[in-house]
Amino acid sequence: MRELRAGIWHWQAPHPEWSADAAWPQEVSSYALDDGARLLLFDPLAVPEEILALAADREPIVVLTAPWHERGTKILVERFGLPVYTPPPDTAEDLMQKFGITAEQAGDGSPDLRWLKENGGDADTYLGGDSLSLGIEAFEGREHNDLVLWVGSAGAVISGDTLVDFGRGFQVADWLRAGVTREEVKGRLRPLLERPVELVLPTHGAPTDRTALERALSDG
Numbered sequence: 005m006r007e008l009r010a011g012i013w014h015w016q017a018p019h020p021e022w023s024a025d026a027a028w029p030q031e032v033s034s035y036a037l038d039d040g041a042r043l044l045l046f047d048p049l050a051v052p053e054e055i056l057a058l059a060a061d062r063e064p065i066v067v068l069t070a071p072w073h074e075r076g077t078k079i080l081v082e083r084f085g086l087p088v089y090t091p092p093p094d095t096a097e098d099l100m101q102k103f104g105i106t107a108e109q110a111g112d113g114s115p116d117l118r119w120l121k122e123n124g125g126d127a128d129t130y131l132g133g134d135s136l137s138l139g140i141e142a143f144e145g146r147e148h149n150d151l152v153l154w155v156g157s158a159g160a161v162i163s164g165d166t167l168v169d170f171g172r173g174f175q176v177a178d179w180l181r182a183g184v185t186r187e188e189v190k191g192r193l194r195p196l197l198e199r200p201v202e203l204v205l206p207t208h209g210a211p212t213d214r215t216a217l218e219r220a221l222s223d224g
Contacts, residue, residue, distance in 0.1 A: 146189050
């Protein structure tokens with residue numbers, strides 16, 4: 005774990021569902037942001053105890069960039085009863101469109117975060133274009149529920165599976181479904197360059213900066 009600057013921390017942990025044939029490296033990144041009142045945990049996995057200790061004097065909240073990035077969320081909810089902000093899980097129709105599967109195969113939709121509802125909890129869902137009460141703007145990425153976040157108070161962009169670094173530099177991810185182009189995704193995200201971005205925090209990759217974001221969203 006390291007403090008990137010006052011009140012913003014980064015750490016990495018092995019993804020629990022990683023396998024040798026996975027498209028992403030085993031180590032994934034999580035971030036914590038202390039805004040003075042709340043402790044925001046972004047795509048958290050194996051949260052260090054030093055970070056959890058801060059929760060005693062703050063309102064801890066989980067913020068997911070995508071519902072399948074629930075990672076260590078269940079442990080945090082069970083241990084601390086944390087609220088969860090997340091894009092909506094895929095419906096059966098979403099799964100059919102994304103993966104070309106049948107209605108029978110799609111069933112009741114994605115199981116992401118289903119445990120939360122089954123245990124009497126709930127999530128605050130949001131989509132691209134929403135401005136959260138947490139001081140976060142959401143931008144649609146490669147999918148309607150794979151979002152890139154702008155945290156204005158921190159000058160930080162936080163990305164899930166849309167902007168990644170798999171060892172070939174920070175860029176729009178290759179895993180785009182049919183009908184979605186890199187230029188289309190870049191166009192959705194270029195308004196971020198109008199913000200005073202200082203930090204860029206991918207959950208697949210290491211923290212980087214505005215220059216890397218500009219390069220990733222360039223016309224080239």
